Amino acid sequence: MKSLFEPVQVGSLxxxxxxVMAPLTRNRAPDAIPTPLMAEYYAQxxxxxxIISEATAITHQGQGYADVPGLYGxxxxxxxxxxxxxxxxxxxxxxxxxxxxxxxxxxxLQPQGQKPVAPSAIAAKTKTYVIHQGKGSFVPTSEPRALDxxxxxxxxxxxxxxxxxxxxxxxxxxxxxxxxxYLLDQFLKSSSNHRTDDYGGSIENRARFLLEVMREVCExxxxxxxxxxxxxxxxxxxxxxxDPQKLFDYVVRQVAPLGIAYLHLIExxxxxxxxxxxxxxxxxxxxHAWRATGAKGAWMVNNGYxxxxxxxxxxxxxxxxxxxxxxxxNPDLVQRLRTNAGFNPLVKETLxxxxxxxxxxxxxxxxxxx
Ligand code: 8OZ
Numbered sequence: 001m002k003s004l005f006e007p008v009q010v011g012s013l014x015x016x017x018x019x020v021m022a023p024l025t026r027n028r029a030p031d032a033i034p035t036p037l038m039a040e041y042y043a044q045x046x047x048x049x050x051i052i053s054e055a056t057a058i059t060h061q062g063q064g065y066a067d068v069p070g071l072y073g074x075x076x077x078x079x080x081x082x083x084x085x086x087x088x089x090x091x092x093x094x095x096x097x098x099x100x101x102x103x104x105x106x107x108x109l110q111p112q113g114q115k116p117v118a119p120s121a122i123a124a125k126t127k128t129y130v131i132h133q134g135k136g137s138f139v140p141t142s143e144p145r146a147l148d149x150x151x152x153x154x155x156x157x158x159x160x161x162x163x164x165x166x167x168x169x170x171x172x173x174x175x176x177x178x179x180x181x182y183l184l185d186q187f188l189k190s191s192s193n194h195r196t197d198d199y200g201g202s203i204e205n206r207a208r209f210l211l212e213v214m215r216e217v218c219e220x221x222x223x224x225x226x227x228x229x230x231x232x233x234x235x236x237x238x239x240x241x242x243d244p245q246k247l248f249d250y251v252v253r254q255v256a257p258l259g260i261a262y263l264h265l266i267e268x269x270x271x272x273x274x275x276x277x278x279x280x281x282x283x284x285x286x287x288h289a290w291r292a293t294g295a296k297g298a299w300m301v302n303n304g305y306x307x308x309x310x311x312x313x314x315x316x317x318x319x320x321x322x323x324x325x326x327x328x329x330n331p332d333l334v335q336r337l338r339t340n341a342g343f344n345p346l347v348k349e350t351l352x353x354x355x356x357x358x359x360x361x362x363x364x365x366x367x368x369x370x
Contacts (some may be wrong), residue, residue, distance in 0.1 A: 002314040004307070004321065005338055008049070011224035011261025013093050013172055015193040016051035018314065019334050021227070022302055023097040023175065025068060027353040027358035029130060032057065032070035034079030039086040041360050045329035046092025049320065052175050052227075052264075053083075055099035055182075055231035058162035059155075060111045062183070064101030064141075065069055065355060066131040071096065071162045077169045084170030086138070095227060096166040098159055098217070102129060102183030103144035103192070104237050110142075117151070119142035119186050119200060124238040126181070136353035146247050152209060155183075158218040163226075168331040173225035173261060176213055179238025180270050184210045185230075188247060191240040200252075203243075203250045211254055212246065221256040223259045232286070233279040244281055256295035264300040264322060265291060274304055275317045287317050299347050308336050332364040341365055 028038060042051060057063040057070040070076045080096070085093045103118035106128050114162050125244055127138040147155075163174045178184040186192040187209045193200050199208055203305065218226050228277040241247050255263065268274035268285055287299055299312050302322035327333050328351070329344040336343060339369045350358020 001305065002319075004310055004314065005334075008298065008319060009048065010320065011173060011226070012222070013050065013261070015093065015320075017049040017334055018320045019049050019287045019337065020300060020320050020322040021048040021051040021274075021327045021333075022322040023044050023054055023177075024060070024324055024328060025065065026351070027052050027067040027131070028064060028355070028359065029069035029079070030077075031068050032063065032068065032073070033075045034083050037356060037360060038069075038079070039083045040329035042083050042094065043086035043090045043092070044364075045333070046087050046090035047332060047334040048327070049334075050261065051087060051092060051094040051323070053065065053094060053096045053171070055074075055097045055177055056167075058098050058100055059158045059241060061117060062100035063328060064074075064105035064116070064182075065129040066109065066136065070320045071098070071165045071169070072158075075164055080166075080169035080171070088170070093172045095175050095176050096171040097175045097229070098162050098175040100155065100158070100183040102186045104141055104182060105144075106130060107142045115145040117147045119146065119195055122192060122194065123179065124192070126237045131353060146195070149199060152187070152199065152212075152312055156209070156212045156216050159213045162222045163220045167221050167225070167250065173227065174217060174221060175227040175229055175264060176210075176217060177229055178210050179229045179266055180234060181210060181239040183367045184213065185239055188251070189239040189241040190243075191238070203247050206247070207251050207254065210251065214255060214258055214260070218258050224261055225263040226258075226260045228255060228260060229262055229264040229266070230258060231269065231270055232283075233281045234266055234270045235268040235279075240279070247283065248286055248310050252286055253293055254287045256293035256297070258292055259295070260297045262298035262300050262320065264293075267301060267303045269305070269360045284316070291317075303349065307340070318331070331362055331363050335365060339365075350368060
């Protein structure tokens with residue numbers, strides 16, 4: 001029987017356990033540059049089998065929130081080098097999550113105050129996070145413009161370039177953010193993609209952009225260092241698909257032969273209920289499609305897991321379980337799960353923005369006496 005605490009090979013990495021720190025946006029990177037405090041935060045969590053970094057913008061255009069990090073400038077790379085070194089020094093492993101927000105942005109956050117880009121000129125009924133005079137707040141996203149098909153190869157190259165930067169900055173691999181209603185998910189889902197060219201309409205066309213990104217990123221850094229995150233039915237950032245089961249069956253069957261390290265699945269509503277009303281979804285079917293194609297990549301599940309539910313998921317075929325909120329409040333989550341210890345409560349007020357408070361000051365368990 002698989003256990004959370006047994007080692008597993010994932011792509012080129014040997015993980016000491018199956019517990020993954022999920023990507024978590026924390027808005028503590030002023031000017032998109034990772035700070036020494038971020039290095040401390042990630043290093044504190046290095047006992048995870050694998051850490052996935054917070055979502056990291058591949059370009060300025062891909063930026064949609066205040067104080068989220070990027071991976072396209074020298075200072076950003078230098079900041080990340082500090083983070084990856086700190087994690088490795090503590091014996092950990094860390095992937096970088098590559099992110100383009102698409103329409104989930106604001107004029108104030110875009111280069112020269114231009115409109116955010118999207119598959120179609122449809123605003124998302126959602127909010128983004130801006131900081132004014134040190135105070136963060138959520139504001140409605142700006143109306144986007146539809147990308148010209150001629151611009152898409154440039155964004156595919158941006159993903160590829162960011163993947164190269166990630167490896168140069170010392171990351172062990174990259175996770176393409178194909179979830180949560182951001183650019184690639186906006187192309188996948190029928191509610192946000194009304195295009196009539198090769199990138200819209202049929203499932204094959206809506207998945208084209210994501211698959212182009214995946215192929216290029218694999219070519220750049222090696223498939224054994226690439227993961228993908230998907231969220232078939234999340235309502236996050238105002239996306240929905242008319243037939244998610246069919247869409248993601250296709251996506252999985254196309255991605256599997258690429259031979260990537262893992263597929264990371266958000267079950268249900270991101271950070272919310274595992275069942276979304278009116279959007280039933282059979283995740284087992286998706287896993288079977290993955291295995292049926294002969295994919296060797298790990299199957300990583302996420303959303304609201306605790307120890308018992310995680311054990312059940314492993315029994316039912318998952319290889320890895322990603323924990324989000326529990327990892328924010330418990331730097332030594334692996335030890336706490338292993339010893340069945342209690343958890344620190346999560347402080348919601350300090351999730352987004354700010355400094356060390358609610359970030360690096362969650363206590364670890366007392367060291368066990370020898
Ligand atoms: C919370 C706040 C801002 C962004 C995601 C990158 O949902 C995010 C995100 C989460 O994937």
